[in-house]
Amino acid sequence: MITKKAEYAIIILTELASHPEGTMITSKEIARNRSIPGNLVVQIIASLNEAGWTSGSRGPTGGIKLNSDPSVINLRQVIEKIDGPVGITRCLFSETPCQEKTHCSLRGVWSKAQQSMLTVLERVTIKELAEGELKDD
Amino acid sequence: MITKKAEYAIIILTELASHPEGTMITSKEIARNRSIPGNLVVQIIASLNEAGWTSGSRGPTGGIKLNSDPSVINLRQVIEKIDGPVGITRCLFSETPCQEKTHCSLRGVWSKAQQSMLTVLERVTIKELAEGELKDD
DNA sequence: ATATAATATAACCAATCTGGTTATTTATAA
DNA sequence: TTATAAATAACCAGATTGGTTATATTATAT
Numbered sequence: 001m002i003t004k005k006a007e008y009a010i011i012i013l014t015e016l017a018s019h020p021e022g023t024m025i026t027s028k029e030i031a032r033n034r035s036i037p038g039n040l041v042v043q044i045i046a047s048l049n050e051a052g053w054t055s056g057s058r059g060p061t062g063g064i065k066l067n068s069d070p071s072v073i074n075l076r077q078v079i080e081k082i083d084g085p086v087g088i089t090r091c092l093f094s095e096t097p098c099q100e101k102t103h104c105s106l107r108g109v110w111s112k113a114q115q116s117m118l119t120v121l122e123r124v125t126i127k128e129l130a131e132g133e134l135k136d137d
Numbered sequence: 138m139i140t141k142k143a144e145y146a147i148i149i150l151t152e153l154a155s156h157p158e159g160t161m162i163t164s165k166e167i168a169r170n171r172s173i174p175g176n177l178v179v180q181i182i183a184s185l186n187e188a189g190w191t192s193g194s195r196g197p198t199g200g201i202k203l204n205s206d207p208s209v210i211n212l213r214q215v216i217e218k219i220d221g222p223v224g225i226t227r228c229l230f231s232e233t234p235c236q237e238k239t240h241c242s243l244r245g246v247w248s249k250a251q252q253s254m255l256t257v258l259e260r261v262t263i264k265e266l267a268e269g270e271l272k273d274d
Numbered sequence: 275a276t277a278t279a280a281t282a283t284a285a286c287c288a289a290t291c292t293g294g295t296t297a298t299t300t301a302t303a304a
Numbered sequence: 305t306t307a308t309a310a311a312t313a314a315c316c317a318g319a320t321t322g323g324t325t326a327t328a329t330t331a332t333a334t
Contacts, residue, residue: 001138002226002247004293010243026309037294046311058310059302075246088225088254089139105269106147109212109261110139117225117254124246132242141322163280174323183282196331197279 006082008036009044010075010129013053017070017130024063027056044082051081070126076118078126088114143219145173146181147212147266150190154207154267161200164193181219188218208264213255215263225251 011034019025027045031038045064048054053068080086087093089110097104148171156162164182168175182201185191190205217223224230226247234244 001224001292003291004227007226007228007243014242028309039295040293042310043294043312049311056310057302058300058308059304060308061303062301062309064310087138089144090141091144105151105266106144109257109266113254113257116257117250120246120250120253129242129246138321140320165280176324177322179281180283180323186282193281194331195279195281195329196333198332199280199330201281 002079002086003083005040005044006079008034008040009048009078009082010126011036012041012044013048013066013070013073013078013126014129014133016054016064016066017126018133022065024057024061024065026063030064047082051077070130071128073126075121075124075126079121086114086118088117139216139223140220142177142181143216145171145177146185146215146219147263148173149178149181150185150203150207150210150215150263151266151270153191153201153203154263155270159202161194161202163200167201184219188214206264207267208262210263212258212261212263216258223251223255225254 012030015030015034016025027041028038030036031041045054045056049056053066053073054064055067056062056064076086085093091098091107092110092114097107149167152167152171153162164178165175167173168178182191182193186193190203190210191201192204193199193201213223222230228235228244229247229251234241
């Protein structure tokens with residue numbers, strides 16, 4: 001399952017993308033605007049920084065700003081950065097197919113189903129999400 | 138994540154489908170043939186019985202037999218019988234969208250991604266899996 | 275009848291994962 | 305030098321998973 005932390009990460013990036021380019025906002029503001037526990041925001045942003053998508057500056061007037069063009073960050077990337085590799089079954093985590101049968105038909109099915117899901121997630125960017133929200137604010 | 142029990146359930150049905158129609162095999166045989174812990178097989182078959190796909194008869198000469206045409210059992214059905222409703226995110230388990238924004242763009246994305254995955258799983262039947270195995274036995 | 279082989283049902287359990295909380299440290303502006 | 309904010313790390317309770325164990329029930333073979 002895609003974790004709530006990954007979902008929060010997407011929401012945090014969307015929040016950042018919904019402010020004018022280069023703007024800094026504090027993690028506290030993000031937490032308040034999006035109803036995410038404050039300390040979790042900080043924790044998640046650490047990963048987003050690691051990916052290079054965001055960066056923070058400390059002290060008063062400090063905050064977080066978006067470093068990357070939100071149109072090039074897609075949801076799969078964010079999910080995998082936070083949760084690690086996606087796998088809809090345990091089977092897909094093992095490098096090699098189990099050897100129960102010479103060829104396990106199931107593995108191919110899992111793989112296809114998962115790829116189908118990931119393709120949808122790859123095609124949605126943070127920018128699109130941010131724009132999608134504007135429509136009904 | 139699709140649990141190992143659901144995967145086992147599919148494998149058990151495939152094993153049953155790979156024997157001549159009407160044949161009974163014991164849960165112990167299934168366990169041995171497919172390397173599944175014996176007691177788990179019994180546990181899982183209870184659910185398969187409940188769905189009407191299989192039934193057991195007790196005593197010596199007893200065993201399990203497939204009641205349904207394996208070409209009408211698809212993987213989504215089996216997974217949902219064992220694991221309950223599928224949800225790739227917590228969000229999709231709540232009946233109503235959260236009200237953070239008037240319209241949450243994310244929910245639609247999750248839903249589309251999940252549906253895409255489920256469609257693949259719906260299109261694969263137990264019969265196809267059983268036939269797929271024959272190719273390289 | 276009775277022992278045996280099989281399904282059926284239920285309770286239990288250790289390990290892992292999740293969604294947090296708490297505490298501490300570091301940097302910076304005023 | 306003090307307040308504010310990010311950064312980092314450790315901890316934790318509850319849920320889920322993938323089993324195991326124990327016991328009851330039923331049907332057959334002898």
